[in-house]
Amino acid sequence: MSRILLDKLLTDSYARYQVLDHRGFHTHTAHHLASLHCLGATDERLEQLGKIMCKENAPYEPSPHEITSANWRQSLGDERFCKAYRDFFDQQLTTSGDKWCEKFLELLNDHKPEPLINSLISGLAHPLIHVGYALEFNSREVASEALTLTAVGYNYHHEIIDKLKAPKAGSKSFQELFNNLRADDRLPLFDAPGVGNLEAT
Secondary structure (H helix, E strand, O other): OOHHHHHHHHHHHHHHEOOEOOOOOEOOHHHHHHHHHHOOOOHHHHHHHHHHHHOOOOEOOOOOOOOOOOOOOOOOOOHHHHHHHHHHHHHHHHOOHHHHHHHHHHHHOOOOOOOHHHHOOOHHHHHHHHHHHHHHOOOHHHHHHHHHHHHHOOOOOHHHHHOOOOOOOOOOOHHHHHHHHHHOOOOOOOOOOOHHHHOOO
16 A cells, blocks of 8 residues: 555545535545555555545536635635635645645634634534544645635534633533533424535524
8 A cells, every 4th residue: 555646646636626526515535545545455446446436526617716815715605616715725735835734724723703713513524524634644635625625615603613612610521511412402403314404594
């Protein structure tokens, strides 16, 4: 198993496919390939599975306009800007050279009091998962995908973290936390599971 092949497959996927597939779901290519590499998949198997996974991916489509340092927060949450955000974040990280990780963290923490990092939980936490893979594998491309996922998936979920305050009474056990969550009438209850429950009301 070759890290060189993994990097090549991740770079190829990054260059050719957007972070949302043709159904609007988050792609899992980076997650799967990196995990398979860690589990000891052979180069042949990794390449074979990479081809299979990419069949579900969608090629980049043109965005309505370019994303720049001046306007990058104005189109948050708009999936039509997938390519523009990818290009913007790629440029930001690439021009940072070996310091791309510092720039990555700077972009995530930008624009207080509502930093982009607070939206990592959007999209079923796929942006957060992507951040983990980016840092674990020291991959600028996966980091750019993580930022792109966070930007196009930006929604009202960030408000949950934006409004957090430090606890007054110290920490609680998991059981206490779950009991408090269950008793909290501010949380929505749904009749059935499904992605539709994640839409803003």
